[in-house]
Amino acid sequence: xxxxxxxxxxxxxxxxxxxxxxxxxxxxxxxxxxxxxxxxxxxxxxxxxxxxxxxxxxxxxxxxxxxxxxxxxxxxxxxxxxxxxxxxxxxxxxxxxxxxxxxxxxxxxxxxxxxxxxxxxxxxxxxxxxxxxxxxxxxxxxxxxxxxxxxxxxxxxxxxxxxxxxxxxxxxxxxxxxxxxxxxxxxxxxxxxxxxxxxxxxxxxxxxxxxxxxxxxxxxxxxxxxxxxxxxxxxxxxxxxxxxxxxxxxxxxxxxxxxxxxxxxxxxxxxxxxxxxxxxxxxxxxxxxxxxxxxxxxxxxxxxxxxxxxxxxxxxxxxxxxxxxxxxxxxxxxxxxxxxxxxxxxxxxxxxxx
Ligand SMILES: Cc1cc2nc3c(=O)[nH]c(=O)nc-3n(C[C@H](O)[C@H](O)[C@H](O)COP(=O)(O)O)c2cc1C
Numbered sequence: 001x002x003x004x005x006x007x008x009x010x011x012x013x014x015x016x017x018x019x020x021x022x023x024x025x026x027x028x029x030x031x032x033x034x035x036x037x038x039x040x041x042x043x044x045x046x047x048x049x050x051x052x053x054x055x056x057x058x059x060x061x062x063x064x065x066x067x068x069x070x071x072x073x074x075x076x077x078x079x080x081x082x083x084x085x086x087x088x089x090x091x092x093x094x095x096x097x098x099x100x101x102x103x104x105x106x107x108x109x110x111x112x113x114x115x116x117x118x119x120x121x122x123x124x125x126x127x128x129x130x131x132x133x134x135x136x137x138x139x140x141x142x143x144x145x146x147x148x149x150x151x152x153x154x155x156x157x158x159x160x161x162x163x164x165x166x167x168x169x170x171x172x173x174x175x176x177x178x179x180x181x182x183x184x185x186x187x188x189x190x191x192x193x194x195x196x197x198x199x200x201x202x203x204x205x206x207x208x209x210x211x212x213x214x215x216x217x218x219x220x221x222x223x224x225x226x227x228x229x230x231x232x233x234x235x236x237x238x239x240x241x242x243x244x245x246x247x248x249x250x251x252x253x254x255x256x257x258x259x260x261x262x263x264x265x266x267x268x269x270x271x272x273x274x275x276x277x278x279x280x281x282x283x284x285x286x287x288x289x290x291x292x293x294x295x296x297x298x299x300x301x302x303x304x305x306x307x308x309x310x311x312x313x314x315x316x317x318x319x320x321x322x323x324x325x326x327x328x329x330x331x332x333x334x335x336x337x338x339x340x341x342x343x344x345x346x347x348x349x350x351x352x353x354x
Contacts (some may be wrong), residue, residue, distance in 0.1 A: 004152075019160050026162040027225040027248065030093060030119050031063040032263045035238060035264030038229055039097040039122065039166065041066035042304050045083040051281050052260040053092065062263070063095035068124045068138075072099035075108035079116055083293050083301055090117040097122040097166065101137040101147070102152050110158040119158055120192070123151060125167040128201035130308035136164045139201040143171055145182050149189040156190030166229075167173065169213055172202045180220055192224035195251055205352065215245040227251050231351045234259070235268050254352060258309030271311040271345040278313065279340030282306065286336065290329050302332060311350040 022029045037044060049064045054061065063314055067084055069077075079087045087094060096113050100106045100123055113121065124132075125141045125148060132138030141148040155163045165186050170179055183194055198213040199205065209230030218226045228247035232238055233255040241250045256262055259274065260281050268274060285305060289298030303323050310316035321334035 007265060008201060010182045020162075025192075025225060027063075027164075030162070031061065031095075031249065033060075033062040033263065034242070034249060035263050036062055036227060036249050036251045036324065037065060037256055037263065038251045039067055039124075040253050040257075041067040042301065043067065043253075043257060045301060046086040046088050046292055047285045047298070047301065048257070048305060049084070049092075050089055050288045051285040052256055053089070053265055054284055055260045055263050055277075055281075057264075060092060063093045063120055064089065065122065066094070066096040066302055068099045069109070069113075071098050071102070071105040071109040074098070074112055075105065077112075080292070081299055083115050083289075087116050088288075088292050093120075094118045095120045095122060097124050098155070099124050099132060099135075099137045100155065100315050101128065101135070101141065101151055106151070106154050107158045110155060115162060118161060120162045120164060121155065122164045122166055122195070123155060123191075125165050126197055126201075128168070128204055131155055133201075138166055139171065142167060142182065142201070144187050148182065149185040152186050153191035154192050156271050158236045162192035163190060164193045164195065165191050166197065167291060169196070169198045169210060170200045172200060174198075174200050174210075174213070175190065176216065179213065180217065182219060183221075187221070187224060193227060193248070195227040195229055199230060211245055214241075214247050218246045218248075225249070229253070230263075230351060233352070234267065235262060238262065238265055254308055255312075258312045258346065259270075271347070273348035275313075275344030276340070278309070278346055279336065279344065283333070283340075286329065286332055295329055298329065299326070312347045314345045314347065334348075 015165060022175050043201055044065050044067050053060045077085050079085055098109055098117050124138050127138030133140045141151060152165060196214050196217060198210040211218060212231055214228040225248045227249040228241055228250035232241055232252050238250050252262055258278060261277055287301055289302055306320060306323055310320055319339050326335050327334040
């Protein structure tokens with residue numbers, strides 16, 4: 001495990017600092033790469049972030065999200081406690097996402113995360129699971145524009161780094177006027193940029209994301225930064241998303257778990273070369289897991305990553321069985337070597353899991 005200075009983790013030692021000032025828009029400075037990785041529970045931990053970042057040429061200028069971190073837990077967490085707070089890539093544009101709604105937890109979480117060297121913070125207003133709804137954060141905040149504005153303003157008050165929001169189109173249904181007024185409020189409260197996943201909470205990941213909402217939001221805010229997200233699976237769709245919406249960045253979640261090269265925003269190679277690259281990616285993620293995570297936690301994460309990619313991989317079901325049967329990191333490594341010793345093929349587009 002990489003050790004992190006105790007000075008950095010002692011929240012109270014960190015004195016209030018000036019806001020970080022950027023020459024130009026902070027998103028353009030921090031994350032000029034056109035494609036961004038989406039925050040995903042169980043997936044966007046250090047080993048995967050690093051595995052995706054390997055596909056970007058140096059200096060890999062992009063923001064790298066954590067999965068959503070609970071602001072009630074962050075104040076008592078230590079870096080490297082678990083994969084979700086493993087920040088071995090802390091110099092690399094770390095961009096944690098917070099589930100947050102109470103001032104004291106926000107204050108303590110922001111202090112702690114900034115002490116760990118993060119470059120920006122995101123507030124989750126899209127998580128549709130019941131637990132988030134019950135605690136009135138995640139997408140629940142979309143039902144209360146005034147409260148949502150306060151959450152942003154409070155986070156901005158304590159943060160020295162830029163604060164953004166990732167949100168959905170709405171709760172049960174969407175109303176463009178309501179959504180746009182809601183976003184206006186977030187900008188007015190200090191949000192530096194917005195990521196829109198244009199589905200409702202009710203839809204979860206079913207149905208089609210409405211990319212027209214992103215287009216119209218960008219038309220309403222030509223000078224703001226708007227990131228579009230939802231169902232992009234191949235290079236052509238990245239191009240299409242930019243053309244259709246005029247958004248400033250395309251954020252990709254699931255497809256990057258099998259095609260990390262999409263982060264480069266370049267035409268993709270043939271299906272077999274993709275199979276080879278996918279093998280390199282899984283082996284690199286395994287290596288990073290081995291370096292940083294305790295074995296059972298790392299194995300669980302690698303299996304989950306492979307299951308996400310399965311629909312795009314011709315014999316993904318077989319690989320899943322091999323990884324399931326592996327008893328330790330070494331056996332996982334052997335299983336990957338054997339599987340990728342044969343030519344493998346990646347499918348261009350697939351039915352996305354819901
Ligand atoms: C397993 C999984 C976990 C997710 N966890 C989060 C999360 O922690 N925070 C968040 O804002 N969105 C989360 N999402 C939603 C994604 O960030 C993204 O908005 C969604 O998957 C649509 O993008 P995609 O089609 O490119 O995957 C998650 C999605 C998946 C599949």
